[in-house]
Amino acid sequence: MKFAIQSKGDITSNDIKNQIMSYLLGFELTLDEEEPDIVISVGGDGTLLHAFHRYINRLEHTTFVGVHTGHLGFYADWTPDEVEKLVIHIAKTPFQVVEYPLLEVSIQLNDEDEERHYLALNECTVKSSEGSLVMDVTIKGDHFETFRGDGLCISTPTGSTAYNKALSGAIIHPSLASIQLAEMASINNRVYRTVGSPLVLPQHHTCMLKPVNDVNFDITIDHLSIIHKGVKSIHCRVAEEKVRFARYRPFPFWVRVRESFIGD
Ligand code: NAP
Ligand code: MN
Secondary structure, three states: OEEEEEEOOOHHHHHHHHHHHHHHHHOOOEEOOOOOOEEEEEEOHHHHHHHHHHOHHHHHHOEEEEEEOOOOOOOEEEOHHHHHHHHHHHHHOOOEEEEEEEEEEEEEEOOOOOOEEEEEOOEEEEEEOOOOEEEEEEEOOEEEEEEEEEEEEEEOOHHHHOHHHHOOOOOOOOOOOEEEEEEEEEOOOOOOOOOOOOEEEEOOOOEEEEEOOOOOEEEEEOOEEEEEOOEEEEEEEEEEEEEEEEEOOOOOHHHHHHHHHOOO
């Protein structure tokens, strides 16, 4: 089996990376940063987002596992004390794979024929590059509302505990292939009206955002932020692709939610 290790880059994470590396090489696994079967991320959830985007072109062939060197993460759920146990699992046991849904974002620009496609593990956010965001929101082909406010956040189930949660979105179990549309400070008065609640959309229900006036947006895909000029439309849907995580022991989602947000 071929492995790669992505470290957050601090001293603790690098030490653990080196420790995992020497164990796995000792078990005669092969280090392959180009085409790994398993990617071990050492750091935080942010580190796993980086690892995901690094290997985004071979998601079918790659499984991820995360060790956290800071607080417990949603993707990084192994502790540094468990590293020995983890490497033995990786080297000796055939792992189970759990698949989580991803968000597909297709952006059409006025002066480009080809759409730009992105995959997000957490979310996509859309903000105006200047002033309020004004967008027509269409769901499954029907106009739903004209949104005015700071921005919109479209998240995956595993991303629902990240930015989406700060916007009072719901926490969604990752077995539900869905995306969630959450508002950022919508303007609501006698003239402007939005639904005001987060919406959870099932597979095949595309959410389309179309600019009303301004066509320049600050669009984020996970930790990446890209200014898009001359935007015609943005389509969001549950992606065909999935992300695969190696599972060696049960750690139920709701237990992770409790341990992360409520405490033991
Ligand atoms: P960051 O600013 O270092 O991360 C923000 C926090 O979100 C970190 O504590 C990170 O955990 C945590 N996080 C990331 N994914 C998560 C998940 N799926 N569930 C629960 N917590 C999660 O930036 P980053 O590390 O590059 O992460 C980018 C993410 O930050 C974005 O995808 C977005 O979700 C989030 N974000 C949140 C807000 C907000 O809550 N107001 C604003 C902007 C961005 P670690 O410390 O383990 O990395
Ligand atoms: Mn981070």
